[in-house]
Amino acid sequence: MSFCHGLRLLYSQLPLFSRELNRPWCRYVSSSLALSSEKRASDFNSFVPRTNTCGELRSAHVGQEVTLCGWIQYQRQGLFLVLRDFQGLTQIIIPQDEAHSHVKKVLYDAPVESVVRVTGTVTSRPPGQKNPRMPTGDIEVKVKTAEVLNSCKKLPFEIKDFIKKSESLRMQYRYLDLRSFQMQHNLRLRSQMIMKMREYLCYLHGFVDVETPTLFKRTPGVCMLLVIHPGLLQSYRQLTCSCGAFNFNCRYFQVARCYRDEGSKPDRQPEFTQIDIEMSFVDQAGIQKLIEGLLQYSWPNERGPITIPFPSMSYAEALAEYGTDKPDTRFGMKIIDVSDVFRNVEIGFVQNAVNKPQGTVKAICIPQGARHLQNKDFEALKESAKSQFNQEVLHLILKPDESLKSPLRKFLSEEQQSELIKALKVQADDVVLLAAGEHEKVCLVLGNMRLESANLLELRGLVLRDPTAFHFLWVVDFPLFLHKEENPAELESAHHPFTAPHPSDTSLLYSEPAKVRSQHYDLVLNGSEIGGGSIRIHNAEQQRFVLETVLKEDPELLSHLLEALKSGAPPHGGIALGLDRLICLVAGAPSIRDVIAFPKSFKGRDLMSNAPDYITPEELEPYHIQVAWPAAEAEANKN
Amino acid sequence: MSFCHGLRLLYSQLPLFSRELNRPWCRYVSSSLALSSEKRASDFNSFVPRTNTCGELRSAHVGQEVTLCGWIQYQRQGLFLVLRDFQGLTQIIIPQDEAHSHVKKVLYDAPVESVVRVTGTVTSRPPGQKNPRMPTGDIEVKVKTAEVLNSCKKLPFEIKDFIKKSESLRMQYRYLDLRSFQMQHNLRLRSQMIMKMREYLCYLHGFVDVETPTLFKRTPGVCMLLVIHPGLLQSYRQLTCSCGAFNFNCRYFQVARCYRDEGSKPDRQPEFTQIDIEMSFVDQAGIQKLIEGLLQYSWPNERGPITIPFPSMSYAEALAEYGTDKPDTRFGMKIIDVSDVFRNVEIGFVQNAVNKPQGTVKAICIPQGARHLQNKDFEALKESAKSQFNQEVLHLILKPDESLKSPLRKFLSEEQQSELIKALKVQADDVVLLAAGEHEKVCLVLGNMRLESANLLELRGLVLRDPTAFHFLWVVDFPLFLHKEENPAELESAHHPFTAPHPSDTSLLYSEPAKVRSQHYDLVLNGSEIGGGSIRIHNAEQQRFVLETVLKEDPELLSHLLEALKSGAPPHGGIALGLDRLICLVAGAPSIRDVIAFPKSFKGRDLMSNAPDYITPEELEPYHIQVAWPAAEAEANKN
Numbered sequence A, B: 001m002s003f004c005h006g007l008r009l010l011y012s013q014l015p016l017f018s019r020e021l022n023r024p025w026c027r028y029v030s031s032s033l034a035l036s037s038e039k040r041a042s043d044f045n046s047f048v049p050r051t052n053t054c055g056e057l058r059s060a061h062v063g064q065e066v067t068l069c070g071w072i073q074y075q076r077q078g079l080f081l082v083l084r085d086f087q088g089l090t091q092i093i094i095p096q097d098e099a100h101s102h103v104k105k106v107l108y109d110a111p112v113e114s115v116v117r118v119t120g121t122v123t124s125r126p127p128g129q130k131n132p133r134m135p136t137g138d139i140e141v142k143v144k145t146a147e148v149l150n151s152c153k154k155l156p157f158e159i160k161d162f163i164k165k166s167e168s169l170r171m172q173y174r175y176l177d178l179r180s181f182q183m184q185h186n187l188r189l190r191s192q193m194i195m196k197m198r199e200y201l202c203y204l205h206g207f208v209d210v211e212t213p214t215l216f217k218r219t220p221g222v223c224m225l226l227v228i229h230p231g232l233l234q235s236y237r238q239l240t241c242s243c244g245a246f247n248f249n250c251r252y253f254q255v256a257r258c259y260r261d262e263g264s265k266p267d268r269q270p271e272f273t274q275i276d277i278e279m280s281f282v283d284q285a286g287i288q289k290l291i292e293g294l295l296q297y298s299w300p301n302e303r304g305p306i307t308i309p310f311p312s313m314s315y316a317e318a319l320a321e322y323g324t325d326k327p328d329t330r331f332g333m334k335i336i337d338v339s340d341v342f343r344n345v346e347i348g349f350v351q352n353a354v355n356k357p358q359g360t361v362k363a364i365c366i367p368q369g370a371r372h373l374q375n376k377d378f379e380a381l382k383e384s385a386k387s388q389f390n391q392e393v394l395h396l397i398l399k400p401d402e403s404l405k406s407p408l409r410k411f412l413s414e415e416q417q418s419e420l421i422k423a424l425k426v427q428a429d430d431v432v433l434l435a436a437g438e439h440e441k442v443c444l445v446l447g448n449m450r451l452e453s454a455n456l457l458e459l460r461g462l463v464l465r466d467p468t469a470f471h472f473l474w475v476v477d478f479p480l481f482l483h484k485e486e487n488p489a490e491l492e493s494a495h496h497p498f499t500a501p502h503p504s505d506t507s508l509l510y511s512e513p514a515k516v517r518s519q520h521y522d523l524v525l526n527g528s529e530i531g532g533g534s535i536r537i538h539n540a541e542q543q544r545f546v547l548e549t550v551l552k553e554d555p556e557l558l559s560h561l562l563e564a565l566k567s568g569a570p571p572h573g574g575i576a577l578g579l580d581r582l583i584c585l586v587a588g589a590p591s592i593r594d595v596i597a598f599p600k601s602f603k604g605r606d607l608m609s610n611a612p613d614y615i616t617p618e619e620l621e622p623y624h625i626q627v628a629w630p631a632a633e634a635e636a637n638k639n
Helices: A015-022 A024-036 A098-109 A167-172 A181-204 A244-248 A284-298 A315-322 A348-354 A375-389 A407-411 A414-423 A439-459 A540-550 A555-566 A579-587 A617-623 A631-638 B015-021 B025-036 B098-109 B167-172 B181-204 B244-248 B284-298 B315-322 B348-354 B375-389 B414-423 B439-459 B540-550 B555-566 B579-587 B617-623 B631-638
Strands: A065-076 A080-085 A088-093 A115-124 A139-150 A223-227 A235-239 A251-259 A271-280 A312-314 A359-366 A394-398 A431-438 A472-476 A481-483 A491-493 A520-525 A528-535 A572-578 A625-627 B065-076 B080-085 B088-093 B115-124 B139-150 B223-227 B235-239 B251-259 B271-280 B312-314 B359-366 B394-398 B431-438 B472-476 B481-483 B491-493 B520-525 B528-535 B572-578 B625-627
Touching: A065 A088, A065 A098, A065 A139, A088 A115, A098 A115, A098 A139, A181 A251, A181 A271, A181 A284, A181 A579, A181 B181, A271 A284, A271 A579, A284 A472, A284 A520, A284 A528, A284 A572, A312 A315, A315 A439, A315 A472, A348 A359, A348 A431, A359 A439, A375 A394, A375 A431, A375 A439, A394 A407, A431 A439, A520 A572, A528 A579, A540 A555, A572 A579, B065 B088, B065 B098, B065 B139, B088 B115, B098 B115, B098 B139, B181 B251, B181 B271, B181 B284, B181 B579, B271 B284, B271 B579, B284 B472, B284 B520, B284 B528, B284 B572, B312 B315, B315 B439, B315 B472, B348 B359, B348 B431, B359 B439, B375 B394, B375 B431, B375 B439, B431 B439, B520 B572, B528 B579, B540 B555, B572 B579
Parallel strands: A088 A139, A312 A472, B088 B139, B312 B472
Antiparallel strands: A065 A080, A065 A115, A080 A088, A115 A139, A223 A235, A251 A271, A271 A572, A359 A431, A394 A431, A472 A520, A481 A491, A520 A528, A528 A572, A625 B625, B065 B080, B065 B115, B080 B088, B115 B139, B223 B235, B251 B271, B271 B572, B359 B431, B394 B431, B472 B520, B481 B491, B520 B528, B528 B572
């Protein structure tokens, strides 16, 4: 056999491929495999007519006869090709001698992305042609037989990670997009993390995986009627809360599909997956410890270790310091109350604010803001506060000469100016954003300004939020009830009506329910809420009081729950983690759609199959259902 | 402390409890725990304020101070009680001295099934009072402190396995029923088997767990629109078949919730769970080997080993010998063709039958039927054949003197009689059921008679089907297409339109499609179909031919599948196992409702929450949906 070594372009010499192989996910593919094979080596070749995957062969295999199956990633002039499967890439040398002219023709004629099976001998690459950046870069396979299992038409895009594709194109051809190493890696990472969670729960802590129904009755607070697209006939109901009925077992979990009735946002999907955990005899600290252990156990090696226990913060503190219930603690710029500085300052809007109940003046300090941000940035920030919250925000700059630059300056005494600088620890070139008004509103505005300023600074090239850092945070001590927006005299549940009151506040429940804190807890990672749960009420009388007296609900609708509580329900609590969002953060993916095999688009549509689709009246008849279109939509559908 | 040893009734002396502890599931509880802890010991006490479960304490714990949480199973005169949790039962001795009068009062006043936490010291039971049939029977716990965590009202039934409850009562109070050891055991077995399957797939064979959407477009053959209860607004759609879109990954599986639009039968539920497996580059033998390995690996120790490979039978053979596509091979009584015996017998209906195309005379032999069955049984069997299949069945008895007793006898020569006896291997007191007609129909009737006779014999106390035996069977070589019942000139898919033709029959596809066998395979266990799958078509042109030319479907509806096949789809195949039914058989439960935490009743209703419920027109308005009741139901709903 004669192989034209001199002529062929070697894989290592193709700059595009080399670039691809240098990307960080190449490392993940091998390291995450190590994760799955901690117990036993996975056999990827069982039950199929191949001897190896395309990611497996090394110098140790030289001389072996192998059979590989894969997709043609690249083919060059009938001399060699690169075969790809879900495990990697292998260079294949096409025989040039007459005796193998059939093999050469088969492989030469096969379009890129065709599926082939080849048999041949593993050989060492000639000196100087090894590719150290490719796991199989020491070897190549000299082919003896080849068979095209399926030919491939011209594709709308190439299956190479360095090819940029619009998201809508990726969604329309999801079955192609899923062949990319990045999607393969994300889905494998997802599978492995969830499997490790199951191990932790089942094998280490005696949990039972129990499947609960998705078809359930509509009950207040625990159920939602979900219709994916108004007028299209998908109505889904689900009992989302693990109510008293699960008391039968001390330790229950489920990886459950859930549905929500809203469009798809970058971090939301109409279908999503969560792990539900429910335990008897547990308190808040117990659930937190369990979850910390769960995340530590399932955390992929490639992301480095995480430290437990996670820090904890009350909801009041999170609101006051970060202006949100999901603080991103990877960076500072906390909200600081400067009401005391401004109490005697004669500015109308400040006086108006501080003299009202809950009135405050607060500020955040953007370090080195004057160097990186321009006037148009400050105007954009102020405009955003105005349009989103109807709130005025002022900005002050500390000049290099340590004097304040701001229209406010003339209203502040020298002493007040230095008090302000001290309170905010302002340094030269720092920018202060200041707002006056009711406590909660000012916090929310400044929390928002904090994130928007961080985005602006990062657009300018600064790194405030380390993308390799994972900051977990428990947010606790939420209020149990909130005043209804439309009628502040009435209360509604802050989370759901089964949440137990904080043990220190139980007596307040009967006197001042609005002041009661709950035993609800949220888990936040890098500013995203990835989970939430609570200790539930197990006392039937307390549950009835909450439903009937505080929330004015008809308790008959929940009679089966009240009956269950009276029938020896143990104290219990639980938590649910949103797996799509968690895994998106772990994978460092830009959207949860990158960790879901078949996601829906922004509008809840599946661009591949074009679902949801219309159903004809004839198809609906057996179900006694009719669709009554609003006039405008009916008109549109006719066309 | 003084304990009234002389007075108290010991646990071992309570005949009811003893009976309960002798039941076979008591063995399972401990053996299945061993299964889950193969790798590491599960800690059932992590994260909760107890030191042990109620099933854990042994002589080795004597002297230890322990804290237990559980339900009061039994309390006797303030002297002792039995505490139960999901792991077992522990006997608790109540202190009788003045210093502990508070503890005594708390435990004396607590109703049965109240939830309590007790702390005390493990002591050895006095000589003669140990209970060898109870895992914790060597010890008891002398209580020092006790706390009622939740009191229990009078329950509709006691939580004791020996108490007989109607199924509707069990369903209405499912949260109580789930506290029974039997249900606890079944659900734990289910969780463990599925976890072992995941291990086998993920860790041993490199599969990835990929979640697929449940909200999908309606396409022919792959989708079903499901409405749980006509007129009630749950419509569910699902792509049940793993089509070409999954080709992205070589090895995919999913434990998926599926929905079906029909009432609940003993072995059917509107929601059910299956494990879907899909592989690239695999053939039928590969999938079969994979599944045999999967079942062997996940099989619970307590059920003894299973032997692989499983036997295999063609569909034609299954129909001819067992009259069904899911033969129960635990017993004989196979169908035997006796057409040759009857070809020259001058009986009108026999001649009518054998002279038609596919005409046959067939029979089954019920061994010792004359001893165990009576005339009314034979009449019932014949009546059943008549009403279900409109088919006459005759019965013949071989008397102890080796002569036939039957009205047929006079039409049969001596030679024909002995030929018949020889063909069917009839012995004295055996009964023969005989039918004449078209091959398939006669097979179906006699297959049905075979099962009905077996039921009758077992009602009389015979054991034909060993309840501890597990007979797996592959049924293969199904026809690819069937003639439509309403129009026999047209063909429809026997399974679904993506099933690949049998490799030996590929050319027949274009000439005589009705004769083509498929690469579909069913897995049968003890006469129940527990799984099915196929090698799928991966060639776009073949798929288009099947859809367009054979099935007359509009291929545009499946354009995304055809596009995917043309884009480098590898050869692939898969299988789905119905987990509810499989686990029901493994657990030896009478109904799949006994292995599902919250099943629906026969009519698809949830008797606990009374779901599904009616939705008011106001609730439906945002979704532009109306319900139009048929007149009769509308009238009924008014009342």
